[in-house]
Each structure stands twice: as C-alpha cells, then as structure tokens.
Amino acid sequence: MNPGKASSAATAEWAAYHPAVGYKRFGGTRLTVSAAGFGSYRIDAAVELHRAALRYSLLQGINLVDTSANYGDGASERLIGEVLTELLSAGELRRDQLVIVSKVGYLQGANYRLSQRLKQEGRPFPELVEYGAGLEHCVHPEFIEEQLTRSLDRLQLEQLDGYLLHNPEYYLNWAAQHGMPKDEARREYMRRIEAAFRHLEREADRGRIAFYGVSSNTFPAAAEDYAHTALDELWDIAERISKAHRFRCIQLPANLLETGAFTERNQRGGATAAEFAREKELAVLVNRPLNAFAGHRLIRLADVPSSPEAGAADVEAGLARLQTLERTLAADLLPRIAGDAASAAVTGSSTLAHWRQYGAYAAWMDGLRQRIVPAVQRQMAPLLALAQNAPELDRWSREYVSEINHAIKQASLVYQSEARRDAEAISARAAAADPDWADAGSLSRLAIRALRTSDSVSCVLVGMRSEAYVRDVLAELGSPAADKPRGAAWSRLGGGV
Structure with missing residues (x-):
C-alpha cells in the first residue's frame, strides 16, 4: 500500500515542473491541480491502451485522477492502483504530487451480488435504495466504511485525497417513484447525508481520506425540482457538524449545452451552484464536459467530419x-x-x-x-x-x-x-458568447476551454482513454486564456442545441 496524500507544497512544485500545463487552485484545500483531470469512467485494467494513456497523462503533468468504486465494477480503481504503484516504485512520481479522488454509493455488478447475498443472510446494508434490477444505492455509514476499505485496497493507497458521495439523489428519485411527499423526502435525504458526512469526518480523523464531498447530477437543477441537491443545505450540514469540517469538494455535470451550474440561481440569496462554491472555497470538479444531454439526445461535443448527404x-x-x-x-x-x-x-x-x-x-x-x-x-x-x-x-x-x-x-x-x-451551431454560439473561447480550434477544445477558464471550476474531468486524447487535452491546457468570472458568458450561451 502506498502511503501519503497530496500536499500543497508538492502539488505547487509539480505545477512549476510543468509550465506548459495549466494549473488551478483546488478550492480551500491549498492544493494545486491540473486544469483537466483524468476521468476514468470508462477505463479498464484489462485494456493496455487505457493503461498507457493514464501513465502518459501523469508523466506529462496531469495530477488529478477521478474514479469510483462502480466504474468498470472496480476495474478502473485497479488500473489506477497498478499504474500509480508502478510509477511511485520507479521514483517517477511522488504520492504527495497527486490528487486521487474516488466515490461511493452505487451497488452494481459485484457490489449488487454482495448485497443480494447479505439480504439472503438477513443482514442487508442499512437504508438501501432498491432502485431497479441490478442497481441499488446506499450512503449509509456502514456501507461507506466497507466500500472505502475496498477502494483503498484496489487503488493500493493508504489514504485517498477526496472521497465523494456518488449521486445520492437516487434516494429522491426512488422517493418520487413511490409517491412520497417532496418535503418528507427531502428531510430524509438530508438526514441520510448528514449521517454520511459525520462518518466521513471520522474517516478523515482516521487518516483514510483527506477531505470529502458530493458528486450530484442535480446540483444544477431548479430549486423546485424534486431531485434537486441543494448545495447550500449541504454546507449548512457540514458547518453544523464542525467549523473545521472536511467538506471541501463537489462534482457536477456542465458543458456548452448543460449550463445550469453557472446559470440556475438555485441557492439562497439567488446564487448559482458555481457562485456558492466559489464563495465557500469548495473545489468544483466538472464531469461530462464533452457529452451533453439535450432533451433525450446525447450529443458529443466534438467536430464531425464532412460527409455525403443522405436522407x-x-x-x-x-x-x-x-x-x-x-x-x-x-x-x-x-x-x-x-x-x-x-x-x-x-x-x-x-x-x-x-x-x-x-x-x-x-x-x-x-x-x-x-x-x-x-x-x-x-x-x-x-x-x-x-x-x-x-x-x-x-x-x-x-x-x-x-x-x-x-x-x-x-x-x-x-x-x-x-x-x-x-x-457548427454550438461552436458559433459559444464563440459569440466569449471572445476568449473563439480561437480554440475545435469544438472539443472549445468545450474544455469554456470550463477551465471559468474561475469557479477547479478541474475539468476528461475521459482520456488514449495517448492521442491526452495530447489533445494538453495542447488545450497549454493555450493561454485567462481564468476569470464568466457567468455572463454562460448566460449568453444559454443551453440546448
């Protein structure tokens, strides 16, 4: 097991070693992270191309890696653990230069089978959300503790830097399906999150995590939305637990079509989630920068080559x-x-x-x-x-x-x-929204630039599953563009195709 955690001095030193890579302050943690992080949703220990891409990205200056226990049914964490151990053992990297984030909540694959066995034995995980065939969800302290042990083992680490509750709003979706009144569901939702936060504080005291947070797809949703995760309420919970709490990070989806993180005023006082996070020095990880949902359509934010017309x-x-x-x-x-x-x-x-x-x-x-x-x-x-x-x-x-x-x-x-x-329409609209975005050169780079140059965003998680993807992201990070408030640009951009 590899000891240690990221440190402010080592991550700043790492950034100085790689001047061609853009870096940003990671909220109030005092860490310095690459403006784009290695998103590992679809990487697998069995795929050599993925292993080579992760290794290359780390050696080229990417120093934040995001994963989850359910990605590849644990194979994502295993790959990261193997690559980290290889590079750390060879002296090519130091543990304190890297920020490693994982998540907990889903029961799929092996975790789902474990859950079924435990239910048959009469000792199920408490407060289990039985969402559907092959899918359950849980953020109970007992489950979190068990899953953190497994994640640390797969990652071959003694301590994670960040550990996030992964889409806890599954409980609200389940409650809506079962006709529970919204106010009742939201009270129970926040009670469960408070219990999870209290346990995560204990895990930080034990030295198994440095900080914790929440990854939610509904941070950007309208405040009246049944499944909305209210960031200001989560902050209140953490403050109630301790003024020295370790709630330091959130993760949410944002891209050129899904702009709610920057435009939906769903916090007390009329702030957006991004504005609230900046005020409270919460680090913001952005996922799905290149995969946007417009209605029921999944749109890849990348240039499409010309082709013959067909009907x-x-x-x-x-x-x-x-x-x-x-x-x-x-x-x-x-x-x-x-x-x-x-x-x-x-x-x-x-x-x-x-x-x-x-x-x-x-x-x-x-x-x-x-x-x-x-x-x-x-x-x-x-x-x-x-x-x-x-x-x-x-x-x-x-x-x-x-x-x-x-x-x-x-x-x-x-x-x-x-x-x-x-x-073409998305590129034109984004270029018109902010002149700093106009010369990115491709739609995918424009999509990353819009996020990385927004001062409330700490790191953009990109699925870099090949060295070619890594090189393209690094080329964008090396392009000069100011990091500043861009709420007005996001408002001009709007959402949808």
Missing part, C-alpha cells in the same frame, strides 16, 4: 430491399436448402427498423457497436455456415451483407450530417 428515405429504401431478401430466404432458399426456414432466419431489417430512436450521432454509433452489429452477426453466423456448401445461399448472403452495410451507412450519414450541423 431518411434512403435508409427506408434500404430496409425495404432487406425485407425483400429476407422473404426470399424464408420462403424459398431455406426450405429448399436446409429444410427448416426457422433454423437460420435473418431479420436484420427489424433490427434496423428503429434506427431513428437513437436520436443523435453518438448514441447511434454506440448502438451500432453494442447492439445492432452484434445482433446481425449472431443471426448471420448459422446462415454463413450453411452457405459454405450452398452456392445459391452464398450469393444471397453476399448480397444481403452488402445491402445491410449500405443501409447502416445511409443511417450513419443521416446522423453524421445532423451532428455536423449541431456542432
């Missing part, structure tokens, strides 16, 4: 040709060749029929990789085996594969064209 009619025409081929297969070819039409039925047209429901290019591409292509490959596998000894079926298979690839390409072109128009 929905082109996709529908392709689906019609697939249906014709599928009918020929089922009614003629399979009965003659295999004697059983159901043994190798193919329904790729049905798999693609709801292509429009993905809403946006990023979601469509994820759907292709995770659902559509694997489903079609599973359907085609037995047919291709039959086709090896049936020339007529082989010709059909080749034509079908060509047609389904063409239909997928046409659908992708439709989404790509829409995404390119969205990206």
Whole structure:
C-alpha cells in the first residue's frame, strides 16, 4: 500500500515542473491541480491502451485522477492502483504530487451480488435504495466504511485525497417513484447525508481520506425540482457538524449545452451552484464536459467530419430491399436448402427498423457497436455456415451483407450530417458568447476551454482513454486564456442545441 496524500507544497512544485500545463487552485484545500483531470469512467485494467494513456497523462503533468468504486465494477480503481504503484516504485512520481479522488454509493455488478447475498443472510446494508434490477444505492455509514476499505485496497493507497458521495439523489428519485411527499423526502435525504458526512469526518480523523464531498447530477437543477441537491443545505450540514469540517469538494455535470451550474440561481440569496462554491472555497470538479444531454439526445461535443448527404428515405429504401431478401430466404432458399426456414432466419431489417430512436450521432454509433452489429452477426453466423456448401445461399448472403452495410451507412450519414450541423451551431454560439473561447480550434477544445477558464471550476474531468486524447487535452491546457468570472458568458450561451 502506498502511503501519503497530496500536499500543497508538492502539488505547487509539480505545477512549476510543468509550465506548459495549466494549473488551478483546488478550492480551500491549498492544493494545486491540473486544469483537466483524468476521468476514468470508462477505463479498464484489462485494456493496455487505457493503461498507457493514464501513465502518459501523469508523466506529462496531469495530477488529478477521478474514479469510483462502480466504474468498470472496480476495474478502473485497479488500473489506477497498478499504474500509480508502478510509477511511485520507479521514483517517477511522488504520492504527495497527486490528487486521487474516488466515490461511493452505487451497488452494481459485484457490489449488487454482495448485497443480494447479505439480504439472503438477513443482514442487508442499512437504508438501501432498491432502485431497479441490478442497481441499488446506499450512503449509509456502514456501507461507506466497507466500500472505502475496498477502494483503498484496489487503488493500493493508504489514504485517498477526496472521497465523494456518488449521486445520492437516487434516494429522491426512488422517493418520487413511490409517491412520497417532496418535503418528507427531502428531510430524509438530508438526514441520510448528514449521517454520511459525520462518518466521513471520522474517516478523515482516521487518516483514510483527506477531505470529502458530493458528486450530484442535480446540483444544477431548479430549486423546485424534486431531485434537486441543494448545495447550500449541504454546507449548512457540514458547518453544523464542525467549523473545521472536511467538506471541501463537489462534482457536477456542465458543458456548452448543460449550463445550469453557472446559470440556475438555485441557492439562497439567488446564487448559482458555481457562485456558492466559489464563495465557500469548495473545489468544483466538472464531469461530462464533452457529452451533453439535450432533451433525450446525447450529443458529443466534438467536430464531425464532412460527409455525403443522405436522407431518411434512403435508409427506408434500404430496409425495404432487406425485407425483400429476407422473404426470399424464408420462403424459398431455406426450405429448399436446409429444410427448416426457422433454423437460420435473418431479420436484420427489424433490427434496423428503429434506427431513428437513437436520436443523435453518438448514441447511434454506440448502438451500432453494442447492439445492432452484434445482433446481425449472431443471426448471420448459422446462415454463413450453411452457405459454405450452398452456392445459391452464398450469393444471397453476399448480397444481403452488402445491402445491410449500405443501409447502416445511409443511417450513419443521416446522423453524421445532423451532428455536423449541431456542432457548427454550438461552436458559433459559444464563440459569440466569449471572445476568449473563439480561437480554440475545435469544438472539443472549445468545450474544455469554456470550463477551465471559468474561475469557479477547479478541474475539468476528461475521459482520456488514449495517448492521442491526452495530447489533445494538453495542447488545450497549454493555450493561454485567462481564468476569470464568466457567468455572463454562460448566460449568453444559454443551453440546448
């Protein structure tokens, strides 16, 4: 286990070693952190590309790493622990130069299975939020203590710098689903958070964490929203526990489309969450800087290359040709060749029929990789085996594969064209909102710049899963741009596409 924690002197020294990387003050902790941190939501110990990216980012000057117990079912923390141990053992980094943050709350994967076993044994985790199949949530002290032990073990650390409650508003969402009156739900919500804060103070006294906080998707929500997490109320709880409390950090989503952290006046006195955090010297970690939700659409804030135009009619025409081929297969070819039409039925047209429901290019591409292509490959596998000894079926298979690839390409072109128009509109609006953002050079760099140059933001968490991503982020951090209040720019920007 690697001892120690981040220190103000060592992190400042680290920043001086890397003058090409922008650094910022981390709230009232007196630590200095890179303006962009290594977000590890989708990294995995089994992927060498991720390992190389983390190692490279640390050696190039990124000194804040954010993870969570549920990321990759613990694989994210394991990878970070392995890379840190390697670099610390080799003397390439010191523990006191690095700020490591993890989170607690979700029960998924192994934690969910543990929860089911404990319930069967009659000793469930207390105050468990049974949210849905395969998903529970908990911020009870007993669960926090158990999970912190596991996280420290995976990270190979004796002490975490920051430890955050991870989306505790799951309780409020559960309460809303069960018809609980809002005032009653909010009182219980704050009672649970106070119990968690009191335990986290004890963990800080034990030396297992340096400071604690909350990561909530609903910090930027309207104050009247049922699931809103009221930052001012959390501050009151911490102050009530101790004037020397260790509540020092929050994490929230913010990007060029989701601007509520800077524009929604949901705190006492009419402040925004970002303004309140700055006043109280709370460090602010921003997540999802490049993945924005607009309504029910997930929009990737990145430039989209030009492509030929396509329309929905082109996709529908392709689906019609697939249906014709599928009918020929089922009614003629399979009965003659295999004697059983159901043994190798193919329904790729049905798999693609709801292509429009993905809403946006990023979601469509994820759907292709995770659902559509694997489903079609599973359907085609037995047919291709039959086709090896049936020339007529082989010709059909080749034509079908060509047609389904063409239909997928046409659908992708439709989404790509829409995404390119969205990206161009977002870039133009952001550039007009603040002249300091105008020359970023790409939409992704513009999105990072808008956040990193806002004085209330301490660190922007970016998913840097390859060295190329790391280099692009470092190039942006090296671009001069003043760190100052930018509430007016965020207000001009507004939200949505």
